[in-house]
Amino acid sequence: MNETKPGSNKRVLGWSAFAIVGMFAFGFALVPLYDVMCEALGINGKTGSQYTVEAPDDMRIDTSRTIRVQFTAQNGLDMPWEFSADQRSIEVHPGEMAFVEFIAHNPTDQVMTAQAIPSLSPSSGTNYFHKTECFCFQEQKLEPGETVRMPLVFFVDDLAPASLHRVTLNYTIYEQSRSEQVAPVAKNVELKTTDRG
């Protein structure tokens, strides 16, 4: 027979099993890692957890330029609500507070709850877009036939780069009453001030 070292097959099996379990776990570890990376780098347009209590003290309104903020609204899978932005777009100066409303109507004969999920494009603008009040921080519960106007108060950071002329904020509204899914946005509300360097 060949010089089969009885221990060495076991050794290969041992570290292979270790590598396999490790890579399986690594796949799952990438999920939180991905969120952390996106948040740290301000990419991917996830503005859902960007909650700011008030503008920082040294924020000034930069009247020398304007940024166009566009709003779009759409429905998630099988969502029967009528959901739209009150205004298609507004012009804001960086550092200036702005107030807009979104309109939701429940045309069904059932009480329904829904959660709106924001996404900002271009994603490089994510870290410069701050909300002090947003309907997306809570679930919305509507009675049959009820219509609500939902507020959004935000400002664009005066540190936003000059190349940022236009951002588009999209909300997709998803039904929550049928499924047990818990949106993480409400849990993530925390005081967050921009790093003013």
Add this chain to the structure above:
Amino acid sequence: MSAVTDTHAADHHDAHGPAKGFTRWLFTTNHKDIGAMYLIFSFAMFLLGGAMAMVIRAELFQPGMQMVEPAFFNQMTTMHGLIMVFGAVMPAFVGLANYMIPLMIGAPDMALPRMNNWSFWLLPAAFLLLVSTLFMEGGAPNFGWTFYAPLSTEYGPPSTTYFIFAVHIMGISSIMGAINVIATIINLRAPGMTLMKMPLFVWTWLITAFLLIAVMPVLAGVVTMMLMDIHFGTSFFNAAGGGDPVLFQHLFWFFGHPEVYIMILPAFGIVSAIIPAFSRKRLFGYTSMVYATGAIAVLSFFVWAHHMFVVGLPLQAELFFMYATMIIAVPTGVKIFNWISTMFRGSLSFETPMLFAVAFVILFTVGGLSGVMLAIAPADFQYHDTYFVVAHFHYVLVPGAIFGIFAAVYYWLPKWTGHMYNEMLGKTHFWMSFIGMNLAFFPMHFVGLAGMPRRYADYPLQFANFNMISSIGAFMFGVTQLLLLYIVIKTIRGGKKAPAKPWDGAEGLEWDLPSPLPYHTFAKPPTVQ
């Protein structure tokens, strides 16, 4: 030693032939039996996946809907991809590894023979599960072989769950096959067979096995997350619950890009054996071949997002993945030039294995260059999800992986069966495949650049001519593969007796063994000088 012991030993030796009947195949732990079963299984899957390709090309023969419903067309494209990748190409390479690696390194068998048996027999179970989805309510998976979420999780058919379990099972099978290859190569080399004396097929498979161990668990993780999203209310990829569909693509392609090298590296090893044999020269640049293979494997972990240039990556990421991808062209180029240098001033002859190997070098380069075009991030915005991509990956997989497998089968068939195949029929198979394949896939470059999107059952009129040519080429390529079946069966049943070393330029331990191979080989390890 007494005479009694000697007689006993002789009797014992006689009893070592294969067992009789079907249970021989069910319970075998012999690497040649298992290798043969892998090859037969993968050929069956190749014909099944090919039949699905024929349905696709028949529907696309003319614009408008003629043959099948669009929903069924989508099931065909999905199943064709899954079956060819996981059922045809990967098992064929595992089969060749089982058959040839012990012979090439002077080992009596694979290191873990019982696990070997298990890893093979998981495959029929996995594919039975996968193929059965075609007959389920709602049909088979229809979201493309890349099964992007949420298309697969929220909009997929109910059979998606069966698809997930099938992927789990075939993943376990591949991982066990990979462990076996590593254990065999590390522990069972004959005395004197140092790492840098190993044939390149053994080297490329060793590196492939490491890739498999690294990425198959990630694939298993991705499909597990899908399963949890579908059935257990989690939101890994579901935006409504705070998940992210783009995350799916990152995870999938973290598996998916090394996977494409898993499907091509063993073919590099095969071609590196065949080209020197028919050039009657030693392989040019053996050491650089080993390092280039290693470099490709390492780089393959840093390029995944070039499949995702249009999802909205930040500019820096686009640049990083663009340049990282282009760097892979360097070690690949080293290999191409080494093969050409091996042929340079060689005493060339063009038997069927050599024809397939030379076609491999030429056509894989075509596929590689269209890959470099796709790596250019701004250009990819134009090419993404068009037939240009389809042309690209079929040029690396058909004349790359599959021609590599064909070349290996013709090269080692005399050794396996003890008979020479019919050279005339072999060359016919080559030329029909070569012409059919180019007719099928070359026009796809043009329709892709002109904007024809992939995965649709219909197309605008201006693409009609090129699509008809593609379909004719595909039918030609498809029918030709029945000729391969005929050639192999004919060679098994009889033909000119093959000598131990039918190719005068061939090198390696396997040619010291008689043809056909005895059931047990290298019970005593050979000495390697």
